[in-house]
Amino acid sequence: MNDVRAQSLIGRVMAAASLIVLGACGGGGDVAAPPPEVQRLTIASVVVEEPATGTVYFSHDDHWHGFPTVRTGNSSRYLVHFVKQGRSPDDHDMPPRNEWFTLATRGDHSLPVVIEDPSRARWLGDRLGGTLFGDASGASRMSLRVFRGSTTVWEAPPLNFIVR
Amino acid sequence: MRGATLLKQGVRLVAASCLLTACEHPIAVVTPHAEVADLVFSDSASAVVFMRTTDNRAWNASPLVLCEGDTHTLVPKPLDFRGMPVDLVSRRDLEIRGESVQANVVWEPLRGRGWLIALASGTTRVRFLVWHLTHADLVTPWLDVQVQPRAACTRPR
Numbered sequence: 001m002n003d004v005r006a007q008s009l010i011g012r013v014m015a016a017a018s019l020i021v022l023g024a025c026g027g028g029g030d031v032a033a034p035p036p037e038v039q040r041l042t043i044a045s046v047v048v049e050e051p052a053t054g055t056v057y058f059s060h061d062d063h064w065h066g067f068p069t070v071r072t073g074n075s076s077r078y079l080v081h082f083v084k085q086g087r088s089p090d091d092h093d094m095p096p097r098n099e100w101f102t103l104a105t106r107g108d109h110s111l112p113v114v115i116e117d118p119s120r121a122r123w124l125g126d127r128l129g130g131t132l133f134g135d136a137s138g139a140s141r142m143s144l145r146v147f148r149g150s151t152t153v154w155e156a157p158p159l160n161f162i163v164r
Numbered sequence: 165m166r167g168a169t170l171l172k173q174g175v176r177l178v179a180a181s182c183l184l185t186a187c188e189h190p191i192a193v194v195t196p197h198a199e200v201a202d203l204v205f206s207d208s209a210s211a212v213v214f215m216r217t218t219d220n221r222a223w224n225a226s227p228l229v230l231c232e233g234d235t236h237t238l239v240p241k242p243l244d245f246r247g248m249p250v251d252l253v254s255r256r257d258l259e260i261r262g263e264s265v266q267a268n269v270v271w272e273p274l275r276g277r278g279w280l281i282a283l284a285s286g287t288t289r290v291r292f293l294v295w296h297l298t299h300a301d302l303v304t305p306w307l308d309v310q311v312q313p314r315a316a317c318t319r320p321r
Contacts, residue, residue, distance in 0.1 A: 063261065063262075063271070063273060067270065067281075089256065089257060089259040089295070090259060090276075092275055137284070139284035139286075140267045158267075162283050
């Protein structure tokens, strides 16, 4: 009789312990996690490529390496790639090309670009890239954001550029 | 008696399963703050001091005059409260960040150095931060900067 009681007690203790362990280590509060069919987009940095010249500008934490230049009255076309893997603060190397990806398969995402001084330049683009039109000489900045629907998924640091 | 033994075994089993399946949260590695009192920028080629703060209250040369299109390669050196340099290169968790009010000047940090780039003529204010992972260990005062048009530059590039 005592054995039966003890076994019953053990069973209860183990069940309770399993529940506690499962509950405690569930990944830090995924209660509000999106449904499994929605794949969250992870972005660490953005790579802007100028196909005409092969020049590449890329963001790293708060800053950019490189800056676009466009001539007054002219335009330049840019492709926008992203990188998932972040880099250490003192690793200023360009992310390897095999890590780049675009928003091509992300039909619900968009890439709005805002020019700080709209009298200086204009941007016309889609989620794969765009064209920068130089209107007046000088420097300005552009902000690149990734939207899913109307929600900001990621924002790059402001990218300085020159209109010459 | 047998019940007690079974109970002990059960408790051991539960403890073992708890250990095996326990949380895999890593222990955070904390790196110390950089105790920085001043920031000195030297020219990378000549090692001459290009600009520096004093007691992090003022810059030695204000306004800083630059020439449009110039890129200055500078070596930032934080100083501690005894005036001793803090080794930035050995601290992979520290970086020198730069901010400019206007878009005509930009700071591009590199490993152990950085580029101060005068993109276009005009005036602006810049400041620098010794950035430690998630926060600033030092924020310098704003430095007035004048970027002269290329044609008006009298200094050699």
